[in-house]
Amino acid sequence: MGAMTELLSRPPGPRAPRRPPAGPPVRPVTVTVAGAMAALQAAGLGVLAVMVVVLVGWATAADSEASAATAVTGGLQVWLVSHHTRLVVPGGGFSLTPLALTALPLLLVHSATLRAGRLAAVTGRRGVVALTSAVTSTYAVLATVVALLARTDSVQPVPASAFSGAAALAAVAAGSAAVRATGRWPVLWHRLPEALRSALPPAAGALCVLLGSGALLVGVMLAGRRGQGVALVEGLAPGAGGAVLLLLGCLLYVPTAAVWGTAFAVGPGFAVGEGTSVTVAGADLGSVPSFPLLAALPAGQGAGAGVLALVVPVLAGVLAALLLRRAPGARDPAALGPRSIRQVLETAGLVGVLVGLATGALAVASAGSAGPGRMADVGPDWWAVAPATALEVAAAMAVTLLVLQRRG
Numbered sequence: 001m002g003a004m005t006e007l008l009s010r011p012p013g014p015r016a017p018r019r020p021p022a023g024p025p026v027r028p029v030t031v032t033v034a035g036a037m038a039a040l041q042a043a044g045l046g047v048l049a050v051m052v053v054v055l056v057g058w059a060t061a062a063d064s065e066a067s068a069a070t071a072v073t074g075g076l077q078v079w080l081v082s083h084h085t086r087l088v089v090p091g092g093g094f095s096l097t098p099l100a101l102t103a104l105p106l107l108l109v110h111s112a113t114l115r116a117g118r119l120a121a122v123t124g125r126r127g128v129v130a131l132t133s134a135v136t137s138t139y140a141v142l143a144t145v146v147a148l149l150a151r152t153d154s155v156q157p158v159p160a161s162a163f164s165g166a167a168a169l170a171a172v173a174a175g176s177a178a179v180r181a182t183g184r185w186p187v188l189w190h191r192l193p194e195a196l197r198s199a200l201p202p203a204a205g206a207l208c209v210l211l212g213s214g215a216l217l218v219g220v221m222l223a224g225r226r227g228q229g230v231a232l233v234e235g236l237a238p239g240a241g242g243a244v245l246l247l248l249g250c251l252l253y254v255p256t257a258a259v260w261g262t263a264f265a266v267g268p269g270f271a272v273g274e275g276t277s278v279t280v281a282g283a284d285l286g287s288v289p290s291f292p293l294l295a296a297l298p299a300g301q302g303a304g305a306g307v308l309a310l311v312v313p314v315l316a317g318v319l320a321a322l323l324l325r326r327a328p329g330a331r332d333p334a335a336l337g338p339r340s341i342r343q344v345l346e347t348a349g350l351v352g353v354l355v356g357l358a359t360g361a362l363a364v365a366s367a368g369s370a371g372p373g374r375m376a377d378v379g380p381d382w383w384a385v386a387p388a389t390a391l392e393v394a395a396a397m398a399v400t401l402l403v404l405q406r407r408g
Contacts, residue, residue: 035134038116076150084165091372098252109173117181135174140167202320203354214261222296229295263380317396352394360386
């Protein structure tokens with residue numbers, strides 16, 4: 001009885017630890033592995049999406065004599081072109097990028113990198129650089145491998161251009177996603193200089209006006225010359241399946257045409273082959289490819305749309321000035337003293353530089369080669385479009401701010 005009482009009064013000992021669950025231990029995913037898997041996923045989904053569209057068009061084209069292997073290779077080549085890869089064709093090359101299709105790999109790489117960054121718990125500057133480097137290098141290598149696999153006797157992608165184009169695209173998409181994955185995007189925004197933070201929203205608004213007006217200008221000119229567009233389609237005789245692919249191709253090149261319309265509006269214009277020019281002063285063209293979207297090209301001197309196009313950069317500068325005035329915490333130009341002229345000019349100049357840089361980058365992305373012979377030079381010249389856009393937008397914005405100050 002005493003032993004039983006002693007046993008009941010004894011304090012309980014430590015509890016035995018639980019056994020770990022069966023199976024291998026779960027290890028955290030490293031940043032390098034997460035980045036490589038994100039690049040592989042983005043590249044695979046992008047190739048698959050393009051391949052499905054190309055194979056459907058090939059299957060619905062009753063008069064097509066191409067084999068399934070040729071259709072698959074063509075899908076890989078289309079995916080490469082969306083990364084600004086140069087394709088060597090008989091007598092020349094092709095590198096004219098459909099910017100609407102480029103948006104697909106941008107979104108895929110961005111979303112895959114964002115998920116990878118959150119899975120690997122990326123924090124700090126080193127984590128952002130490591131994740132961006134892993135995604136960029138892996139994606140560029142995968143694009144190079146695709147370029148080697150997509151070579152045929154008549155079309156040969158250049159591996160170096162595939163590597164550089166894919167690396168540039170992945171660096172932009174993955175870098176922004178890696179910063180978002182850290183959750184410190186608002187902190188980085190507030191660390192920017194105050195002048196830059198106040199100039200970015202007006203610059204974005206001005207850029208939207210330029211691109212939207214460029215697209216509207218192309219649409220108006222295409223509607224006015226719809227007869228030529230119908231004649232081009234009928235001359236190609238694409239059939240039912242080919243007509244769908246032709247329409248899809250035109251839609252994919254609409255953003256590219258919008259950039260060309262912007263270059264037309266700001267003055268320098270663009271070229272549709274060596275020795276040609278399309279500006280507000282008129283068009284000097286020779287024979288152009290039978291692509292329906294090119295029916296919007298003006299003909300002759302003194303195009304009617306040229307006068308209206310000159311108003312576009314002015315509207316962009318006026319909108320930028322209004323956005324700057326209505327920004328939270330902005331100082332009303334009417335309340336500024338005479339010494340504020342320098343501040344107005346500096347702000348307008350900074351906005352103009354930002355818009356010019358963005359327009360120049362889009363001009364680079366929208367230009368390229370469209371075939372052999374004189375079609376090796378197609379699109380706007382960035383070195384002419386960027387400074388013209390910056391100067392016109394900055395001048396219109398400065399005049400608007402000074403007028404508002406004078407009226408106040």
